[in-house]
Amino acid sequence: xxxxxxxxxxxxxxxxxxxxxxxxxxxxxxxxxxxxxxxxxxxxxxxxxxxxxxxxxxxxxxxxxxxxxxxxxxxxxxxxxxxxxxxxxxxxxxxxxxxxxxxxxxxxxxxxxxxxxxxxxxxxxxxxxxxxxxxxxxxxxxxxxxxxxxxxxxxxxxxxxxxxxxxxxxxxxxxxxxxxxxxxxxxxxxxxxxxxxxxxxxxxxxxxxxxxxxxxxxxxxxxxxxxxxxxxxxxxxxxxxxxxxxxxxxxxxxxxxxxxxxxxxxxxxxxx
Amino acid sequence: xxxxxxxxxxxxxxxxxxxxxxxxxxxxxxxxxxxxxxxxxxxxxxxxxxxxxxxxxxxxxxxxxxxxxxxxxxxxxxxxxxxxxxxxxxxxxxxxxxxxxxxxxxxxxxxxxxxxxxxxxxxxxxxxxxxxxxxxxxxxxxxxxxxxxxxxxxxxxxxxxxxxxxxxxxxxxxxxxxxxxxxxxxxxxxxxxxxxxxxxxxxxxxxxxxxxxxxxxxxxxxxxxxxxxxxxxxxxxxxxxxxxxxxxxxxxxxxxxxxxxxxxxxxxxxxxxxxxxxxxxxxxxxxxxxxxxxxxxxxxxxxxxxxxxxxxxxxx
Numbered sequence: 001x002x003x004x005x006x007x008x009x010x011x012x013x014x015x016x017x018x019x020x021x022x023x024x025x026x027x028x029x030x031x032x033x034x035x036x037x038x039x040x041x042x043x044x045x046x047x048x049x050x051x052x053x054x055x056x057x058x059x060x061x062x063x064x065x066x067x068x069x070x071x072x073x074x075x076x077x078x079x080x081x082x083x084x085x086x087x088x089x090x091x092x093x094x095x096x097x098x099x100x101x102x103x104x105x106x107x108x109x110x111x112x113x114x115x116x117x118x119x120x121x122x123x124x125x126x127x128x129x130x131x132x133x134x135x136x137x138x139x140x141x142x143x144x145x146x147x148x149x150x151x152x153x154x155x156x157x158x159x160x161x162x163x164x165x166x167x168x169x170x171x172x173x174x175x176x177x178x179x180x181x182x183x184x185x186x187x188x189x190x191x192x193x194x195x196x197x198x199x200x201x202x203x204x205x206x207x208x209x210x211x212x213x214x215x216x217x218x219x220x221x222x223x224x225x226x227x228x229x230x231x232x233x234x235x236x237x238x239x240x241x242x243x244x245x246x247x248x249x250x251x252x253x254x255x256x257x258x259x260x261x262x263x264x265x266x267x268x269x270x271x272x
Numbered sequence: 273x274x275x276x277x278x279x280x281x282x283x284x285x286x287x288x289x290x291x292x293x294x295x296x297x298x299x300x301x302x303x304x305x306x307x308x309x310x311x312x313x314x315x316x317x318x319x320x321x322x323x324x325x326x327x328x329x330x331x332x333x334x335x336x337x338x339x340x341x342x343x344x345x346x347x348x349x350x351x352x353x354x355x356x357x358x359x360x361x362x363x364x365x366x367x368x369x370x371x372x373x374x375x376x377x378x379x380x381x382x383x384x385x386x387x388x389x390x391x392x393x394x395x396x397x398x399x400x401x402x403x404x405x406x407x408x409x410x411x412x413x414x415x416x417x418x419x420x421x422x423x424x425x426x427x428x429x430x431x432x433x434x435x436x437x438x439x440x441x442x443x444x445x446x447x448x449x450x451x452x453x454x455x456x457x458x459x460x461x462x463x464x465x466x467x468x469x470x471x472x473x474x475x476x477x478x479x480x481x482x483x484x485x486x487x488x489x490x491x492x493x494x495x496x497x498x499x500x501x502x503x504x505x506x507x508x509x510x511x512x513x514x515x516x517x518x519x520x521x522x523x524x525x526x527x528x529x530x531x532x533x534x535x536x537x538x539x540x541x542x543x544x545x546x547x548x549x550x551x552x553x554x555x556x557x558x559x560x561x562x563x564x565x566x567x568x569x570x571x572x573x574x575x576x577x578x579x580x581x582x583x584x585x586x587x588x
Contacts, residue, residue: 065336108365114336116364119356125326129333136296136316136339143333159323163330166321 011216014056018215021052021083026244026271028079028092030264037096037104038258042241042248044076046179046212047146050237051080053218054144054175055112059084063141065130067115069123070148070177071105078102078110086112121156123147124174128164128232131172140227144173150182153191158203161232165204170229173222174205177212179241181252200234212237246270274438277431277469278344278374280413285342286312288421295421296334300327300345302374324349328357328369335367340424346380347373347430351392362426363399370420370427376406377470377516378541378556379432382549389430390541393492394521396428403427404493406468409439412490415447432469435552440472440488449496450503451488454479462573463487463508464566467515467523470556474539475514478566484512492523501530510535512569516561517541535573539565 025048032039051068058064068077075095081087087110094100101109105118114130117123124145131143147157157174164172176196180187187193200207206229210217221235241255242248245267248257259267275283286308289295296316297309300323310317320327324345331341343350350373351358361367373392380387396404403425407413413431420427440451453476456463463485466475472488479486485508489500504511504527511531513524517540524538541559548558556562568578 115332116360119360121325122329122357122360125329126333126336128326129330129335130337131333132318132330133334133337133339136334137337156325156329159326160330163320163323163326167318 014219015216025079025083027268029075030267031092032075032095033257034259034264035095039075040072041257042254043073045243046239046241047073047177048076049213055084057222066144067123067127069145071118074106081112120151121154124157125160128160128172131169142171146175149178150187161203164232168230169232172232175235179239181241205234206231207234209236212239274436275410276434276436277413280410281372284414284417294340296339296341298343300324324354325357328354331369332361332367342370344372346375347389351395362402368424372429374431376430378546381552385547388546390518393517405429408472409437411439411443450500453486456485462510462570465511465513470516471514482570510573513538539569
């Protein structure tokens with residue numbers, strides 16, 4: 001399938017743009033971890049590169065909708081929306097504050113957010129319904145759901161996978177941020193997901209595996225024209241919890257973090 | 273011959289879909305074969321399979337994409353299994369989705385506890401912004417569906433299984449806030465307030481037997497009930513509310529709060545579990561929701577003493 005987007009010319013230029021946005025976004029996420037409320041830091045950092053690449057596709061204004069189904073990574077979404085130009089104000093100083101829309105799980109009061117998520121599983125069918133609407137209207141655009149691997153324990157995800165395959169929703173994309181962690185520990189220790197790619201294939205999905213921190217690969221993936229596809233696409237994106245902040249990278253304990261300003265400054269200097 | 277509530281829904285929606293191309297119809301494997309909407313507009317009909325939560329959430333996606341989804345599955349699966357999806361999509365998102373829920377109350381009869389729903393008013397009434405309707409008969413169902421399509425706001429419409437009832441309004445009429453089917457001369461006398469299919473049937477029978485006034489309600493969400501309560505209070509002060517629902521979270525409880533200067537009692541399905549066989553009326557009677565219970569409630573309000581009540585019947 002061919003790419004549909006213009007934007008920065010060439011894969012390298014696009015990758016450089018997305019990578020620069022990710023650096024900025026990581027700093028914002030650390031700022032939110034340093035707020036009075038703290039944030040779901042590890043999952044926000046693992047999903048950032050995916051979100052930034054997906055939002056780049058949505059910015060092409062072809063009717064693509066990105067739904068962060070793992071809504072607890074709200075800090076990551078707010079940061080990604082801001083660096084992508086869809087959220088004009090800096091959300092970090094406002095995060096968690098009274099009267100502000102930047103709650104710990106996102107809702108449609110935030111510019112660029114259409115659906116409320118955080119009760120896990122719901123974002124997947126929201127995106128599938130969006131994809132169905134686009135197809136029904138003969139319109140282009142993808143419904144992209146970004147889910148966590150722990151989230152795949154929810155039955156609603158698999159209900160939707162069955163429906164999406166049965167309805168031949170080729171414009172529906174389910175991206176799994178496979179960081180291996182969930183609230184109480186490791187996915188592998190709590191309710192593992194063996195043969196994940198084979199599972200999606202068995203449901204009738206096309207399946208792709210990707211490095212979830214490779215902007216070039218992600219950019220190329222989301223640029224694909226799927227208007228003629230008859231099977232939905234599952235993307236297993238291998239990621240690292242806490243990615244980019246060495247102090248928490250790969251640590252299950254980074255799931256929810258509250259830090260002070262001194263530590264935040266140190267962590268931001270170390271972001272890579 | 274009048275149609276059942278769910279047949280009237282299917283037919284009216286199919287008729288409206290000719291003019292309104294934004295209407296889409298979703299089912300979760302319980303819409304039956306030869307669905308008229310599927311026959312007429314197969315491109316806008318989706319049987320999503322046994323996936324109630326996904327159906328409601330996907331309807332939110334369709335609504336965001338500019339469509340008017342009507343989704344249908346049995347009341348216990350809509351109001352209870354998909355309750356969180358209803359809260360988020362119909363409540364928080366205020367999405368223009370209409371949920372049509374047959375098999376409400378114990379209309380599933382011998383199908384057993386899993387297929388009964390005596391809790392849907394309580395669940396949906398607690399979600400702000402959802403219009404809740406319990407039409408009685410074909411004309412009322414058609415009027416409710418037309419209204420839901422017109423105003424585009426979230427709706428929950430409960431109906432029964434296959435029983436058919438003659439509506440209290442003529443075909444094609446719009447629904448008043450309160451339908452006064454019969455009004456006695458004495459405002460001090462008891463007024464029966466009927467809700468839903470079997471609640472209304474029982475109230476009509478009780479009205480014939482007692483001569484009490486009868487006010488019929490179709491919309492039972494808070495906003496509609498607040499308006500109806502004012503109209504009721506302008507004419508009567510003592511009410512017996514008849515509804516196929518549990519007492520908790522039901523219409524009688526709501527009206528009692530809205531009418532603090534009035535006497536409001538309810539005849540309903542109580543606390544027991546409908547776990548035995550029988551037809552619809554036999555299961556209702558087992559729960560104490562039957563004509564003797566309504567007559568006893570009227571007698572209690574009129575005289576302070578209940579009339580004769582057979583074992584198993586009760587006033588709550």
